[in-house]
Amino acid sequence: MTTVLEVPAYEVRLARAGDEDAICDVCREGFAVSSQGLLPPATIERQADAYYDPARVRREVATAGEAIEWQGYVVAVSESGGVLGAAGGGVTGPGVGTVYVLYLRPPLRGRGIGTALLDFVTDQQEAAGATEQWVSVTEGNDLGIPFYVARGFVVRERVPFVTADDGTVEAHSLRMSRTI
Ligand SMILES: CC(C)(COP(=O)(O)OP(=O)(O)OC[C@H]1O[C@@H](n2cnc3c(N)ncnc32)[C@H](O)[C@@H]1OP(=O)(O)O)[C@@H](O)C(=O)NCCC(=O)NCCS
Numbered sequence: 001m002t003t004v005l006e007v008p009a010y011e012v013r014l015a016r017a018g019d020e021d022a023i024c025d026v027c028r029e030g031f032a033v034s035s036q037g038l039l040p041p042a043t044i045e046r047q048a049d050a051y052y053d054p055a056r057v058r059r060e061v062a063t064a065g066e067a068i069e070w071q072g073y074v075v076a077v078s079e080s081g082g083v084l085g086a087a088g089g090g091v092t093g094p095g096v097g098t099v100y101v102l103y104l105r106p107p108l109r110g111r112g113i114g115t116a117l118l119d120f121v122t123d124q125q126e127a128a129g130a131t132e133q134w135v136s137v138t139e140g141n142d143l144g145i146p147f148y149v150a151r152g153f154v155v156r157e158r159v160p161f162v163t164a165d166d167g168t169v170e171a172h173s174l175r176m177s178r179t180i
Contacts, residue, residue: 030103097125
């Protein structure tokens with residue numbers, strides 16, 4: 001049974017020192033839930049360990065905005081200080097924004113918090129000159145793709161994502177974009 005929580009009052013802001021462990025927690029959980037059945041369990045574990053490692057996230061929070069390619073983690077934070085969701089992106093080419101990460105505590109899905117996080121990242125990218133925005137989502141991710149479609153993204157390309165040692169492609173990513 002899914003527990004549905006009431007949406008607490010929250011603000012969306014740039015992440016700061018002290019948020020890192022909660023960011024790792026939210027992202028690991030969101031990545032695992034949305035990848036279940038799509039990626040081999042060992043791959044989920046390996047990628048979560050690589051990307052949502054507290055030391056790495058501490059560096060990424062500390063260096064936010066030093067280069068426009070990485071404009072920093074953005075968090076939705078409740079009044080009591082709990083991190084409800086996290087996102088992050090940057091401007092990765094002339095006029096091109098990329099969303100690297102967007103995850104929410106699963107029981108809070110569908111209440112507008114993901115849109116609020118995406119809006120914050122989009123404002124950052126527009127301020128840095130982006131006029132289009134890209135995101136990569138694992139093919140079959142029914143917790144992510146319908147959200148991006150609802151926000152105006154269109155699938156542009158299907159590319160290999162996870163390749164086994166023998167060269168077999170185990171999962172594909174969909175590259176989606178929209179005009180901003
Ligand atoms: C993707 C995610 C961050 C969206 O956040 P959210 O707070 O649930 O989304 P919102 O409530 O702001 O907006 C939901 C919109 O998407 C639409 N939607 C359709 N199917 C949906 C689905 N399966 N999941 C979420 N939204 C869906 C809703 O109708 C709504 O559009 P509307 O406002 O025009 O009606 C969140 O659902 C999540 O963490 N998903 C799992 C992790 C994931 O897949 N992340 C993306 C990997 S790149």
